[in-house]
Amino acid sequence: MGFEALKKIKAKHFAPIYLVLGKETFLINEIKEAIIENALEEAEYDFNLSFYDMEEQSVDIAIEDAETLPFMGDRRVVVITNPYFLTGEKNKAKVEHNLDRFLSYINEAAPYTILVIQAPYEKLDERKKIVKTLKQQAEVIEAQPLGEREIKQWMKNKAEQQGATLHEDATEELLKISGVNLSVLSQELSKMALYIGPSEQEITKEIVQKLAAKTMEHSVFEMVEKMVHRRIDEALEIFYELLRNNEEPIKLHALIANQFRLLYQVKDLSEQGYSQQKMAGILRVHPFRVKLAAQHARYFQRDELLNMIRELAEADYLMKSGRVDKQLAMEMVLIKLAPMK
Known part of the structure; x- marks a missing residue:
């Protein structure tokens, strides 16, 4: 998980291209939302935020949008989803993709656009030139399922975002009760941070036992x-x-x-x-x-x-x-x- 990348995004230090690679859907969405929220004002969303599904639309359209100057703002955010052509998978979608144009953009990305490529796959086809170039030029953020140490760090960071600290015993207890689903853990931590308020600061094991939804x-x-x-x-x-x-x-x-x-x-x-x-x-x-x-x-x-x-x-x-x-x-x-x- 790209904890450092998220810190830079929240400090508004952006890369021109992000490759978000992995099968952990919650992390993919969390990274995407962090980029959008920190790069654009909400009023700009209609003008400077676009999404393109590569199973339904050509990459040419997405690149054309990325090369277009932002309207009434400093930046444009273009999100590409399901770029199956980066993998070795066969896809039944009958969409023609001009990968040479995509490769050209990767080498000379527009300075006013943040291109986010969401690749919900375990791995890409490293034999392909476009994959090699993308990994060299883009900031790669791993969004694979987290191990125990990583998930505990993620929980700690999530609690800190809510203005709370998470006791080690509380981390272990919450994992036992709620499991390792990041969406569920995020909801539980938000609820507990709201419960303790700004005066208490620490989420303890006792608070977890009291508030965590028992499945x-x-x-x-x-x-x-x-x-x-x-x-x-x-x-x-x-x-x-x-x-x-x-x-x-x-x-x-x-x-x-x-x-x-x-x-x-x-x-x-x-x-x-x-x-x-x-x-x-x-x-x-x-x-x-x-x-x-x-x-x-x-x-x-x-x-x-x-x-x-x-x-x-x-x-x-x-x-x-x-x-x-x-x-x-x-x-x-x-x-x-x-x-x-």
Whole structure:
């Protein structure tokens, strides 16, 4: 994530071309909005702000606009989206693009225009001349999904933008409750900063526990945490609360089963010597989830986890075949866990 690039943008030190590369939609939009808000007055948007989708419009039109002097202002912002021709992907869009003209503009960008190229891809085709030139001439801002350290830094920066500081314990707690969706985290941090007001300044763990919206997924995570520590009575309390909220036992079962499968996979890979970062890549889950799973997996032997997965599979069959009441099947799974250790 281009934290330094964002600081320069907010200080109104702009590059003539930005290449925003990555699949984290929230970050792509955050960078785009920062450029627009800091480069233009709102009254200029109608005259000096344009968007061009390369799957529907030719790059020639976008470049022609970028070469046009701004009207009643100092700058023009031109945003190009979906530039599939920078990748190796085949696209069915029947739009003709004059890439030679685009290449010429990249080498001699208009000094009064900020060209923002939003590339929502993991990578570009480095063999292409236009990609090589673009990466040399443009300011490249990575907008890939953030790792744990990066996401915590992003949360800290987001809190500071709201005039608050974020305690380390609060960061960890908010990630546990809200997950790693940046849009959700942004909303939660804004709410908490508004709640504490300018006098308090610090968002603490207690404030997070009080204000953060509890999702069903988080409630299931809490239930699994109680199961891990063999606090079955507390796990049952959470289960009954979810039932009172009209949550379907089969859906709850599926979420619990996913959690225990992840515990087993992390346990297995850990014993093979894989790092948490490598495990996240293999399992295709966020590194923070791997970290939490590794903490929980320490309380089990491999055989215990396998046995739990079998119990959950049996419960799934009994519920879906109608042989056992759904609530009773889940209660049996929870109770059977108690004497496992």
